[in-house]
């Protein structure tokens with residue numbers, strides 16, 4: 502398992518960030534894709550914005566964005582009155598061979 | 609930027625029937641190469657300078673294997689892999705070898721098995737547990753519905769039209785069509801993607817022979833020319849798309865292709881568009897500027913109601929099946945036949961300019977080719 506996957510398994514969402522220009526490099530990589538400097542791992546804010554969603558067998562899945570840059574497809578627990586652009590929180594992440602991202606609406 | 613290129617034309621082509629088989633990728637390829645040797649005058653193995661293979665299969669040294677099986681000792685041989693647009697990307701590579709003068713004659717062959725490793729892009733961590741392509745297509749659909757009021761009925765017309773067109777294609781996977789009502793009733797995979805809105809992975813192969821303007825007359829009297837090429841890769845990961853209601857890489861690739869061929873959307877007589885899912889045909893028609901944004905649904909319903917074959921006369925991916933590495937080449941073969949006037953019941957009358965749209969992984973990359981007779 503990679504560092505990213507290990508952290509996910511502990512419900513930590515970390516991403517690589519350039520140590521020189523501070524760009525977030527997502528999906529994670531060894532080098533910055535703007536200036537090719539090295540990266541460090543850092544915690545990402547769990548606050549997300551809803552970009553789009555749909556349903557499969559009554560379960561909601563969505564595309565959400567963290568820190569204005571990191572986009573993830575994940576599940577929304579207890580979705581109601583969803584609106585594009587609304588705030589979500591990354592409630593849980595996990596890894597069991599594939600990445601799992603679970604969001605919740607706020608309020 | 610594009611200057612002094614030699615013209616590159618299509619000489620001949622071959623296909624296998626799309627199906628589920630026990631046949632290997634190289635055998636599929638050879639089966640689609642055989643008709644090229646059977647049907648091309650003056651062609652011998654020694655004429656072929658380049659052999660390129662298009663597939664997502666994990667086969668090593670495939671272009672050399674196929675060369676040996678076909679008795680060819682090419683100057684240049686290698687594989688091209690780019691998920692669903694491997695086929696047109698492979699044609700672009702062959703075009704470049706010929707137009708630059710490195711080669712005169714190139715054989716391009718593509719094949720896939722139904723269990724291809726190219727069906728899911730595991731690298732893309734942003735997809736989380738939603739790795740299967742139905743999820744991005746469902747999010748595209750939600751977004752297009754939100755922006756343009758697209759309905760499930762609109763999607764059903766795409767699938768019903770393409771399945772009906774495929775009935776006249778002897779190489780199609782399906783041996784029956786599906787009506788509008790049958791698509792509407794087919795099983796929901798997500799709330800807005802039904803089983804019959806999805807193209808079917810299957811086995812199949814397609815091959816095409818290209819030659820330079822300097823030698824093409826030896827093999828054919830009526831070549832079809834590749835006059836426009838546009839390619840664009842924006843990312844590999846799905847979730848980087850700015851806007852889910854259009855496919856930006858398609859738009860950019862088509863602009864380059866129109867410019868190179870000195871053509872425009874209004875001069876396109878017939879088009880093969882990458883309908884991996886019903887929503888993709890609607891979005892592609894808009895992004896290729898064949899219709900105004902938001903007008904594709906109405907346009908497709910009209911094609912369906914009037915039995916007009918201008919878009920996806922072959923049956924598209926929905927009607928024909930989708931053997932990834934063969935698809936872009938099969939699309940090009942259809943366009944070639946349309947411009948030669950040999951498409952039989954699928955023929956669009958007086959077609960002079962054809963467009964091919966082939967894309968990969970939620971349109972993170974697209975290829976557009978324009979052919980002229």
Ligand SMILES: [Zn+2]
Pocket residue numbers: 519520521522523524533534535536537538
């Ligand atoms: Zn940097």
